[in-house]
Amino acid sequence: MTSDNDRRRGLLARLRGRPVARSRGRRRLGAAVRLLAALMLAGGAYTVFAPGVQAQDNPPLTGAAAEGKALFDVSCVTCHGRNAQGVEGRGPSLIGVGAASVEFQVGTGRMPMARQEAQAQRKPELFTDEQTRQLAQYIQELGGGPVVPEGANLHEDGNIAAGGELFRINCSQCHAFGGGGGALSSGKYAPSLRPATDRQIYAAMLSGPQNMPVFGDNQITPEQKADIIAYIQQTLKHDQDPGGFNLGRYGPSTEGLAIFLVGIVALVFTSLWIAGKS
């Protein structure tokens, strides 16, 4: 670091204060000055032409991304750090997470987080769609990454039956057969899919938020993603529950509760009633 600073100071000295330096130098050791000057020249040239430094100083942000950066610097910088590099122990780096991740995390209100906890919860969004898009654009231009395709309806061409099979193989382990979500370890959980939009499901598969694994396009192709979304949107959310009240679709645990709370209670009261009639 010290030598680097020397170089930098040397460059400035060379550009602006050369006469002063030379006069002082002549009073001291000339050879040392010449050596120093050569080093300054090399360091200065490196500083001027190194590509990374230039990109950092002058990011070619588009208009939306600049707006996004302004939002980022107000709402996200505390945990994700300057230039989204992340802060140790607070928030991860966002370089390379892509617009898909922002769209999911900010679009579902998970980010900004209310507090540090096991997992960010879905809550009313803090940013409008427009602002979310700007933030996404900023993160996208900053580090690249996966992007959700255009359009609000991503399941038009989806095959429900194929989607159901993919869902049961890939998703039901955590989100459960009915899509109601389930518990993971240490307070983490897979959320319910009920409030999720097409784009949010797609973004989640692409970016793997929280504890979810990434289902990249080489694992589940975009067509298969459309199938899965079609199954979730058209079957899980619109299943008419032909059997009646679905008891929350929690499986046998609520069915067991129901048989005691409804069946046994009703029949015990009946037996009280019958025995009372003697």
Next chain:
Amino acid sequence: MKRRKFDMAAVPGKTAAGLDDRFQAATPLRRLLNKVFPDHWSFLLGEIALFSFIVLLLTGVFLTFFFEPAMTEVVYNGSYAPLRGTPMSAAYASSLDISFDVRGGLIMRQMHHWAALLFMAAIVVHMLRVFFTGAFRKPRETNWIIGSLLFWVGFLAGFTGYSLPDDGLSGTGLRIASAIMLSIPVIGSWVTSSIFGGEFPGTIIISRFFIAHVLLIPGLLVALISVHLGLVFKQKHTQWPGPGRTNGNVVGERMFPRYALKQGGFFMVVFGVIALMGGLFQINPIWLFGPYEAWVVSAASQPDWYVMFLDGSTRLMPAWEIPIPIGDGYVIPPLFWPTVVLPGILVALSTLYPFLEARHLKDYRSHNLLQRPRDVPARTAVGAMAVAFYVVLTLSGANDVIADKFQISLNAMTWAGRIGLLVLPPLAYYVTYRLCLGLQQHDREVLAHGVETGIIRRLPDGRFVEVHQPLSAAQGHDGEAHGELEYAGWVVPKKMNRLGALGPAIRGFFYPIEKPAEAPVSPGHPPVEARPEREEIGSGERRG
């Protein structure tokens, strides 16, 4: 031709006489119809199980008409669109057809499943009644054992039935069952491969479970239920102690007509409750689970409630493997203890309990009178302990659902279950024991000092005392020198209206079925017309 006069009124009598001439049925039938049953609401709990078993048989027969117990792979082409074109077993496809394409099939399926849950629930509730009242004591130990066997056979019936549709959820359960069998030391792998016909899942298990579920297990259940009821007939029903009821008689209603009519009505109500639940509450939506594939599993995969305690014990068991260095090395997996050893202990303890208790109390007499739970604090507390143990295990079986829906850490739930399993049963024992003693003490207090009247009397020296109404006329009012009445093992009246000092309690369930009785009026006092809002309660004068 002359028409003979047809006497309509004589037909039943003539028919009966004709039948009796041929079968000599009148004498035994009279004995049967005159058989007396004691009447108490808690004696009707076992009937819930009996009646739901009948519903199970009826709906089950309907389902066998349409179910195809085969694991042949077919491609579904029925009316449930999200699964159309999916390869699946014939069993699953026919279960989907029952749900969507057979008229009335879905409600039959749901009634069958609800009836199964109710059957098991009623068995447990009935068992608790028998346990807490001491109805299992000599001479009825055999019936207690048969009852516990009925629970375990019902458990098998439920599990095989749950597996038959071959859906994603039941296949997961079957996989766990195969793992449990595999965990048995030495014989595990042989047991598993002989039941599944090779490796899990094989191609035969659904057909085998089908024949077990529709023939072997129901046959066993019918046999056990018949012996159970036959023994109740032979040994006669127990009764509560009370006026005129002794260890040597049975006081109650004759089987015919009142008891039979009540039971018939109760059957209709049970049927109705099951039908309502089958029609209103969705149970086991197999179409959401998809066909079973070895790679398909879901969050919140639970068995039905009566198996859930085994799931819970598995979830709570620490991962302790016991390596045995014999030959190439052998391991007893941790699964063995909560799923094979624990149920084994439970079966042994529950069936042997009557003998253990008799041995402990050195009580080898026959008992036909029931005991109030408070009068046997140790037994009641042991029962509460068992209930606490079972409830902790059952809740732990659903701990992921509870953790998720109540936003508790799953790890915290597991540890709460582990600690709760050890701490709560002894706590339940202590609390129940103290409650029983407290209730006993209150009974004795009322017998000694009388019922609280709510009348506060001020003595000349300024003290206030509450007037108690003694239960026997011989006692004085001075608060001293009360001879204690003997406790009869039955309800001690604790309210004035039970003594006739106030008007009797108004009978009726939801609305009064009789008019409030007239207040007893002392001679010389005219009947009171309009009652003031607040009035003094004078004993024997007015009604509050």
